Amino acid sequence: MTARLLVISASTRPTSAGRPLAQWLAERATGHAKFETTLVDLGELALPFFDEPGLPADGGYVHQHTKDWSSTVSAADAFLFVLPMYNGGFTAPLKNAVDFLYAEWQGKPVGLVSYSAGTSGGAPALAMLHPVLTRVGLRPAPCTLSVPAITELVGSAGEFRAPAHLAASADTVLDSVGDLLAAPVAA
Amino acid sequence: MTARLLVISASTRPTSAGRPLAQWLAERATGHAKFETTLVDLGELALPFFDEPGLPADGGYVHQHTKDWSSTVSAADAFLFVLPMYNGGFTAPLKNAVDFLYAEWQGKPVGLVSYSAGTSGGAPALAMLHPVLTRVGLRPAPCTLSVPAITELVGSAGEFRAPAHLAASADTVLDSVGDLLAAPVAA
Helix, strand or coil: CCEEEEEEECCCCCCCCHHHHHHHHHHHHHHCCCEEEEEEEHHHHCCCCCCCCCCHHHCCCCCHHHHHHHHHHHCCCEEEEEEECECCECCHHHHHHHHCCCCCCCCCEEEEEEECCCCCCCHHHHHHHHHHHHHCCCEECCCCEEECCHHHHECCCCCECCCHHHHHHHHHHHHHHHHHHHCCCCC | CCEEEEEEECCCCCCCCHHHHHHHHHHHHHHCCCEEEEEEEHHHHCCCCCCCCCCHHHCCCCCHHHHHHHHHHHCCCEEEEEEECECCECCHHHHHHHHCCCCCCCCCEEEEEEECCCCCCCHHHHHHHHHHHHHCCCEECCCCEEECCHHHHECCCCCECCCHHHHHHHHHHHHHHHHHHHCCCCC
16 A cells, blocks of 8 residues: 655745745655655645644644644655754744644654755754654654755746755655654554 | 843643733733833734745845834843743744744843643753754843643632742742843853
């Protein structure tokens, strides 16, 4: 059976350079034997800030937007988070999207790709995100990808112009997610 | 001259137990000789997710909500962030409110108070927040306060029932912010 991969593009900026990267990664994952891929853009998803009266770990959501997001995340076997770094950390929309749910994430692998206009590629944001992911029971794939100088890699038509080494790195991350899917989880 | 302290209540949940804590801290800071205090509730502020086309470090905001938030933060000499912990980290609304601006934070002291329903008091969220604060040029006060079992401290009328030791701890944090205000910043 083909595993269902949900690619989450974590920027909500109208001028995001990460959206082309996320689209390219989603296409790459579709070409990858292991995955049937869906891309969700957190800007288009347009969740409000967390507004459930109860705790996500208790379930019992009252808002339709929460129930819809729960359905989307429940339908996935694994995730690929594609995130910019703001001020040394992950972005608010991504944290918010994670915080809305709980059981829906449990035990599922997540691949991590960060990017930045500068030289770090946003790697510190991945490090900061790690304890959040494990708190909700996600299993971060050991191979991550951080892309520096992202704005240099987006063409005037908004297309992602991937250098060859990035394609190989993206496949490595996708393989890493696939390996986790195949690995048994201790009960 | 009395320093202007902006207390930022970082939860947007309708049932937040942190709002009474933030209100109590704002009152305490007003009673404190050093501060003229304003309380802003991020739930009421209702910023959207970051949506400026440009980078905050470049200024040149296009949205009225950004200009308003810029005015509010510019008017403050120091801050007190009152934040819950979600999944081991700070909340999305707080990160978003920080990420919207840049120059407005530079060089100003910030006191940190976290809380949780559990036993940690949300202290890990403060640790996670630290590099974000320094990235935008805020000066975190060395004394922080983390309040465990927050739901046990809120009465049925939504009032914060502070044990005596918390009052002393809150004053220590406020003093710590005041000390930073008085300390010279290297040019």
